[in-house]
Amino acid sequence: MIYAGTGTSGSALNELKNPTGLYMDLNDNLYITDQGNCRIMTYAYNANSGTMVAGTGICGANLTQLSSVSRYLYVDSARNIYVNDLNNYRVMRWASGNSIGTIVAGDGTSGSALSQINYPYGLWVDSNSNIFVAESSNHRVTKWVSGSSAGIIVAGTGTSSMYILKVNN
Amino acid sequence: MIDFCGLGSSLNTLHTPTGIFYDEQNQDLYISNNGASTVLKWRVGAPNGTIVAGIMGSIGFSQNQLNDSTGITVDPWKNLYVNDRANNRIQLFCYGNLTGITIAGQGSGGAAFSNSYAIQLDSRQNLYVAEYNRARVLKFNKL
Numbered sequence A: 001m002i003y004a005g006t007g008t009s010g011s012a013l014n015e016l017k018n019p020t021g022l023y024m025d026l027n028d029n030l031y032i033t034d035q036g037n038c039r040i041m042t043y044a045y046n047a048n049s050g051t052m053v054a055g056t057g058i059c060g061a062n063l064t065q066l067s068s069v070s071r072y073l074y075v076d077s078a079r080n081i082y083v084n085d086l087n088n089y090r091v092m093r094w095a096s097g098n099s100i101g102t103i104v105a106g107d108g109t110s111g112s113a114l115s116q117i118n119y120p121y122g123l124w125v126d127s128n129s130n131i132f133v134a135e136s137s138n139h140r141v142t143k144w145v146s147g148s149s150a151g152i153i154v155a156g157t158g159t160s161s162m163y164i165l166k167v168n169n
Numbered sequence B: 001m002i003d004f005c006g007l008g009s010s011l012n013t014l015h016t017p018t019g020i021f022y023d024e025q026n027q028d029l030y031i032s033n034n035g036a037s038t039v040l041k042w043r044v045g046a047p048n049g050t051i052v053a054g055i056m057g058s059i060g061f062s063q064n065q066l067n068d069s070t071g072i073t074v075d076p077w078k079n080l081y082v083n084d085r086a087n088n089r090i091q092l093f094c095y096g097n098l099t100g101i102t103i104a105g106q107g108s109g110g111a112a113f114s115n116s117y118a119i120q121l122d123s124r125q126n127l128y129v130a131e132y133n134r135a136r137v138l139k140f141n142k143l
Helices: none
Strands: A002-005 A019-024 A030-034 A039-043 A051-055 A073-075 A081-085 A090-094 A102-105 A120-125 A131-135 A140-144 A152-155 A165-167 B002-004 B017-023 B028-033 B038-043 B050-054 B069-074 B080-084 B089-093 B101-105 B116-121 B127-131 B136-140
Touching (some): A002 A030, A019 A073, A019 B127, A051 A081, A073 A120, A102 A131, A120 B028, A131 B028, A152 B028, A152 B038, B028 B069, B028 B080, B050 B080, B050 B089, B069 B116, B080 B116
Antiparallel strands (some): A030 A039, A081 A090, A120 A131, A131 A140, B028 B038, B069 B080, B080 B089, B089 B101, B116 B127
16 A cells, blocks of 8 residues: 555655655554755655655755755654765754754765765764764775764775686687 | 676675664675675775675576665564565575575565565564555565
8 A cells, every 4th residue: 555655756845856765663654755846855654645754855065955965864762864965965853853964974965085975875864872883885884973073984894895706618 | 808707796895785773783784786796794994895695797587696685674584684675585594594585576486576676574573564656565474
């Protein structure tokens, strides 16, 4: 059954456009990265429409906005919202009820330095507010200790592969 | 002649990781290791992970393979759910089992998904799937 959105792209509060991320909180509120609308929506359990809780509906790079490409999100037990804002090369955090976010990982530029994130998908926040980011283009998972300006690699090496080349003469 | 054999990726590297799930109690990260067609369980800071789904470097549609895995989640019993995006299906890997079960999408008897990115479970283990191309989230009730 259709749970959220109508099946037709749109920007009304009961519509979605290219949704990319989901997070279900402990109270069964569903948070959706509504990428095509540059916003985060939340749906109370079995609600017919959502509420915009982050982003503005207009893509951009200021601290109220998300870029046109955003991926997974995480919501902690205090309902603070974390989003992988892919094309702004940053992870954003919106404190519960606040329309202005803060950058909690990444420096806004693309690269492989530990202050940078590159094409982030997966996101998790532990009970100490440490942030885990799966960086698809950096082939690593980094952990950002709360308040830190650089990540620590906790999985992967930053190099994708060990190619095996077989030469037949 | 040079043959390129597989995508590569050993168990101490990642290849285009996408979704993650963190079991904080056990400090285990579950990582959708998209480019190597596996899902790894990786203790934080450990030198390597172990495969919990997929066959390294082997893209396919059989029940032990994945094709473009993106979002993942894990239930309280450590069963693993994988959004197997290019196969347009959701695979359930019961704890300790590398053979998956298709629970939604192509091969389940229901309609194939259209570019799904993300999945989640609610407190009753009902499944939610975000369909990018169809501007909607679908719900599948747990039987």
